[in-house]
Amino acid sequence: MMLPTHALGGMALAMPVAFVAPEFTGIALVAGLLDGIVPDLNLYVGHRKSLHYPVYYSALTLPALTLAGLLPSVPTIFTAFFLIGAAVHSVADIFGGGLVLRPWEATSNRAVYDHYWAQWIAPRRWIRYDGSPSDLLVSITLAVPLLIALNGVLRQIVIVTLAVASVYTVVRRLLPTLAATLVREVLTPRHPDHLLTYVPARYRESGY
Template sequence: MLLSLTVTEWRPELGGIVALCAFFGGVFPDFDAFRWEHRKTLHFPVYYGVVTLLLLSLAVVSDSVVVVAGLYFFGAAALHCYTDYFVGIDKPSDETDGDGVLYLHPRGKWVGPKKIIDHAGSSGDLLVGILLAVPPLLYYSDLPFWLTVLSLTWSVLYFGKRLYSRHKRESSEPS
């Protein structure tokens, strides 16, 4: 949602559609967690990045709403993938097939993590989510505001789930 704020000066009339596209682009890569190989099947940092640059080039010369909407969808998807690179793995729930957290399809290998944040769902992860939500919450109203609230609610629930899972796992381990 923070990314979608960049449209407010450039194309303010597209605020709602851009926020919606950025929201769905930001969550899209994680749909692979439900059925496929997480952080590999729908995480395409290189390809999303290339498509984002192409759409940005088109958006500069085009007045197309579809181009701008696509730009924010793919830009948010790319950002999602790039930020995964900085989040550590908390085994077994974040287990990957490789030694990394980000799969680079063109190279055919896993990379990372740089581990600025301990793991997805950690207190540091939640703190970053809260801090990144502040500007959209202060600026937006209507749909973009509620999408930010939804994102923040999801982050808090995910943090609670991971905390509960960790507690349950630690309390069931033999002493």
């Protein structure tokens, strides 16, 4: 799934705090937003491996929630909802497409790396690829209750995130060709070969 969907999902998971401990709603929502972003910070290299931990994040959520319930504070609430969102983020990517530039072609059997079993988990493809119309529909569904419940800066963040999701959906299928063209026409002629080794192979291989 695309990053905006994860960010909106993390915020939606934090919304119940508004009814249980409204004084911590803001920090819970910020944690939810960040856990939708942080696991994807390695998008360029090591994506869905070095920052995705479907087993470990999930295992830590219960003790973190327990601690937040017993000793509610900014650090414990933030940690609990960051871990919950990161766990859901890591698991949700399993239900998307494979880890390739064109996941709609269903050529990859790698969705998320499972560090516990030291192996890749195969994609389920319930959402065919990140930025697909169905992915955008998930983003919209998650955004609606947030837009109703929130106001101020947090509501503006939801609006901007939804706008980014919409634009990304429109251009998603063009991005692989654009990336390959950039590498072939701009980077390759102007940079020495030893620097190009830092460009992931998927951007340099023919057919992308």
